[in-house]
Amino acid sequence: MIKVEGISHRFGSFLALQDVWFRVPRGEIFGFIGPNGAGKTTTLRMMATLLQPDVGRVLIDGIDVVEDPAAIRQLIGFMPDDFGVYERVTVQEYLDFFAAAHGLTYESRGRTVDAVMELTELGGLRTRLVAQMSKGMKQRLAIARTLLHDPEVLILDEPANGLDPRARIEMRDLIEELQSLGKTIVLSSHILTELSDMCTSVAILEKGRLLAAGTVGEIGETLNPERAVRLRFLAHPAHATDVTSAFAQLPFVGAIERQPDGDYRVAYRGGDSEVAAIVATAVGAGLLVVRVEPDVNDLERIFLEVTKGELQ
Numbered sequence: 076m077i078k079v080e081g082i083s084h085r086f087g088s089f090l091a092l093q094d095v096w097f098r099v100p101r102g103e104i105f106g107f108i109g110p111n112g113a114g115k116t117t118t119l120r121m122m123a124t125l126l127q128p129d130v131g132r133v134l135i136d137g138i139d140v141v142e143d144p145a146a147i148r149q150l151i152g153f154m155p156d157d158f159g160v161y162e163r164v165t166v167q168e169y170l171d172f173f174a175a176a177h178g179l180t181y182e183s184r185g186r187t188v189d190a191v192m193e194l195t196e197l198g199g200l201r202t203r204l205v206a207q208m209s210k211g212m213k214q215r216l217a218i219a220r221t222l223l224h225d226p227e228v229l230i231l232d233e234p235a236n237g238l239d240p241r242a243r244i245e246m247r248d249l250i251e252e253l254q255s256l257g258k259t260i261v262l263s264s265h266i267l268t269e270l271s272d273m274c275t276s277v278a279i280l281e282k283g284r285l286l287a288a289g290t291v292g293e294i295g296e297t298l299n300p301e302r303a304v305r306l307r308f309l310a311h312p313a314h315a316t317d318v319t320s321a322f323a324q325l326p327f328v329g330a331i332e333r334q335p336d337g338d339y340r341v342a343y344r345g346g347d348s349e350v351a352a353i354v355a356t357a358v359g360a361g362l363l364v365v366r367v368e369p370d371v372n373d374l375e376r377i378f379l380e381v382t383k384g385e386l387q
């Protein structure tokens with residue numbers, strides 16, 4: 076659906092983006108991740124026709140964003156990372172204004188605005204002044220605004236930024252609902268774990284360069300071949316071999332650490348078949364396995380390692 080092909084961009088002499096390539100298949104929720112200043116907003120603005128690449132091109136549904144920006148604007152809804160200054164209007168007036176700006180007729184506007192308010196659960200707030208809305212409500216309104224012309228692709232710059240945990244979960248539910256309606260969604264964040272439970276694939280950007288792209292699992296493997304599982308055992312049976320010695324025979328197992336909650340974190344190199352071998356070995360050694368899960372904190376650790384947490 077979206078092809079980003081070798082884009083580079085300079086602001087003056089500063090090279091903000093350098094030879095970035097990735098693809099977003101139709102129907103995906105694609106996460107664009109990188110620390111502050113990595114070039115996320117610059118890339119998203121190019122997809123949204125607001126900035127042109129110096130080199131390379133961006134195609135959405137086969138259309139080049141530079142060659143036919145009007146067609147692209149019909150195809151996409153873009154939510155910038157700043158909200159703008161239309162604060163002395165109500166939610167309904169705000170949406171009606173942007174519906175009119177998209178060329179919707181007076182008759183169809185009412186219906187469209189109602190439908191969008193219902194989808195984003197803003198119906199109860201229609202007469203609320205934008206100035207009196209919380210950050211979470213404003214983010215919803217900003218998404219509502221991108222939906223008015225029923226675009227196929229949504230490009231959302233930091234939609235979860237500044238939201239409390241509940242508002243973030245509601246945001247995730249909304250984004251997943253939009254995906255189920257058939258939309259392709261690209262969103263950015265500087266926090267990997269904020270996106271890893273909702274994105275079907277991600278790309279990691281640092282200092283204008285793409286470090287990795289793919290599913291969250293694939294990226295973990297590319298950036299750091301050592302992964303970990305957390306194992307929980309039923310209270311140790313007396314005959315069980317010690318957990319560490321049980322895994323000593325497995326060459327792909329690395330460090331084994333007991334966690335404060337009693338789980339064991341077992342590092343390994345490989346994929347699902349190695350996890351299956353770890354579980355089979357534990358069971359063979361008389362350990363009663365009650366839970367196996369990937370060590371998700373790993374993702375954040377990998378991300379921090381590869382991006383070194385530097386501001387650019």
Ligand SMILES: Nc1ncnc2c1ncn2[C@@H]1O[C@H](COP(=O)(O)OP(=O)(O)OP(=O)(O)O)[C@@H](O)[C@H]1O
Nearest residue numbers: 086091109110111112113114115116117118265387
């Ligand atoms: N209009 C501009 N003029 C000059 N430099 C710019 C301009 N816009 C962005 N930059 C620079 O380009 C780099 C990438 O900026 P960008 O806003 O794309 O980063 P980002 O990944 O969105 O960061 P953040 O997480 O802070 O939003 C930064 O170093 C920034 O200072």
Ligand SMILES: [Mg+2]
Nearest residue numbers: 115116117156
């Ligand atoms: Mg940004």
